[in-house]
Amino acid sequence: MAPPSEAPDVAVTVDLVVLTVREDTLCALAVRRGIPPYRGRWALPGGFVLPDEDLPQAAARELAEETGLEQLTGHLEQLATYGAPRRDPRMRVVTVAYLALAADLPAPRAGGDAAAARWAPVAELLAGGGRLAFDHARILGDGLERARAKLEYTPLATYFCPPAFTVAELRRVYEIVWGVVLDPRNFHRKVTRAEDFLVPTGGRTSRKGGRPAALFRRGGARLLMPPMLRPDPGEPRRPP
Amino acid sequence: MAPPSEAPDVAVTVDLVVLTVREDTLCALAVRRGIPPYRGRWALPGGFVLPDEDLPQAAARELAEETGLEQLTGHLEQLATYGAPRRDPRMRVVTVAYLALAADLPAPRAGGDAAAARWAPVAELLAGGGRLAFDHARILGDGLERARAKLEYTPLATYFCPPAFTVAELRRVYEIVWGVVLDPRNFHRKVTRAEDFLVPTGGRTSRKGGRPAALFRRGGARLLMPPMLRPDPGEPRRPP
DNA sequence: GCAAAAGTGTTCTTCGTACACCCATGG
DNA sequence: CCATGGGTGTACGAAGAACACTTTTGC
Numbered sequence A, B: 001m002a003p004p005s006e007a008p009d010v011a012v013t014v015d016l017v018v019l020t021v022r023e024d025t026l027c028a029l030a031v032r033r034g035i036p037p038y039r040g041r042w043a044l045p046g047g048f049v050l051p052d053e054d055l056p057q058a059a060a061r062e063l064a065e066e067t068g069l070e071q072l073t074g075h076l077e078q079l080a081t082y083g084a085p086r087r088d089p090r091m092r093v094v095t096v097a098y099l100a101l102a103a104d105l106p107a108p109r110a111g112g113d114a115a116a117a118r119w120a121p122v123a124e125l126l127a128g129g130g131r132l133a134f135d136h137a138r139i140l141g142d143g144l145e146r147a148r149a150k151l152e153y154t155p156l157a158t159y160f161c162p163p164a165f166t167v168a169e170l171r172r173v174y175e176i177v178w179g180v181v182l183d184p185r186n187f188h189r190k191v192t193r194a195e196d197f198l199v200p201t202g203g204r205t206s207r208k209g210g211r212p213a214a215l216f217r218r219g220g221a222r223l224l225m226p227p228m229l230r231p232d233p234g235e236p237r238r239p240p
Numbered sequence C: 001g002c003a004a005a006a007g008t009g010t011t012c013t014t015c016g017t018a019c020a021c022c023c024a025t026g027g
Numbered sequence D: 001c002c003a004t005g006g007g008t009g010t011a012c013g014a015a016g017a018a019c020a021c022t023t024t025t026g027c
Helices: A055-067 A122-126 A136-153 A155-160 A167-178 A184-193 B055-067 B122-126 B136-153 B155-160 B167-178 B184-193
Strands: A010-022 A025-033 A046-048 A075-082 A092-101 A114-121 A198-204 A214-218 B010-022 B025-033 B046-048 B075-082 B092-101 B114-121 B198-204 B214-218
Touching: A010 A055, A010 A136, A010 A155, A010 A167, A010 B010, A025 A055, A025 A122, A025 A136, A025 A167, A046 A055, A055 A075, A055 A092, A075 A136, A075 B075, A092 A136, A092 A155, A092 B092, A114 A122, A122 A136, A136 A155, A136 A167, A155 A167, A155 A214, A167 A184, A167 A214, B010 B055, B010 B136, B010 B155, B010 B167, B025 B055, B025 B122, B025 B136, B025 B167, B046 B055, B055 B075, B055 B092, B075 B136, B092 B136, B092 B155, B114 B122, B122 B136, B136 B155, B136 B167, B155 B167, B155 B214, B167 B184, B167 B214
Parallel strands: A010 A092, B010 B092
Antiparallel strands: A010 A025, A010 A046, A025 A114, A075 A092, A198 A214, B010 B025, B010 B046, B025 B114, B075 B092, B198 B214
């Protein structure tokens, strides 16, 4: 509500869960730490909030620094804030996590405290506890859960796709993020019927086999209505 | 991601959107500021995060201090974090907002920097911009939106009710929070059929007129399935 | 023509909506 | 016995699941 007379010993950072789909796998941006603590371990990209910077600005700046991604493409939203007293052994650090979604991007570049940066499969980063530095496994898990949930009722999945995409590409996104298999016919009807969800560009794809698919771009709808229903997972996925 | 060598000049607080339903009105807890800035204006309750305290702890402590509410009853979740550079004119303050829901409570007590505290109708606090101090109108608006959305697919509405309640009382909560009128018969079926949503206590109410209603308590379900659908608003509401 | 992928139609069932109707109590 | 609200049954339509079937391309 109100600040104290004296400034407490706290630092505020932003951390980023940047998700993309590459080679039929859901991947997150990870950086290798070049300094202690957790030196040599993978972590989520992030950094300090500058004195004259709002939180979304800080997140967008870090995102651009790490990926070169323009803010015009992709999606960025606040995820949650993590501030356990000893989540960073050096001092009290409260971090505001952001979730970013982007189409397949060129390989990231290292910089700052990061010795390296790469797109890592989310499953790999979350497997076997303790791979990620700090509480970043939990943050990544929360980001993944948020993304999965929002695919149901928002156009978020389209942010994983290039500017023009086919219905099948969009369906792949759902299948990969949710880890399920969806019926291509029902999916097609659903997304093409939803008001303002997809806009036909008029273009068509050409491929080796099969009928060419129509190309679409993201429409103006902010909600997918009726929502896409997520089947309970467990089904296997076919090979790429 | 990693803290700096030197601590930046930032303070971290928690602010609370505490919602309750009293006298057929959705109300939020508001405190009157006793010190500048915004002296004499109403604000959301909140305070500093203590050095050895996690964020949810800080929120729960502030909630208990302001309302006397035990953590056993009610609901508390993180809402969002607000950190615009000049949201507090004195210094950089990043605040982590929490959303709390509670059944009708005794009148709150003032304390700390607050000259007074009261339950104020949400509509009143949000009407005519600039009533609330800082960016608290926006925070309250976000909390309201979150609460409204989560009534659809979670048992959140039951936290507005006393430990044992009737289906009609629960329906009133939905109607008041959403500002709509719901069909009592369909509502009854829906909530009583949903798995683990309501548990009959065996008790019954006695009233002046009409058949006594069965009493229920909140079940163990964390999701309401299938979800309650929110009709588009606009309908008037009958008098209390 | 055949394989392969896009896209349409059809059936069955589930679930929301509207509303008629019955139940149980106080006065 | 009647007013008042609690609770059940039923008919209709919208939408999801499953799947047969047609369309349009490359080879």
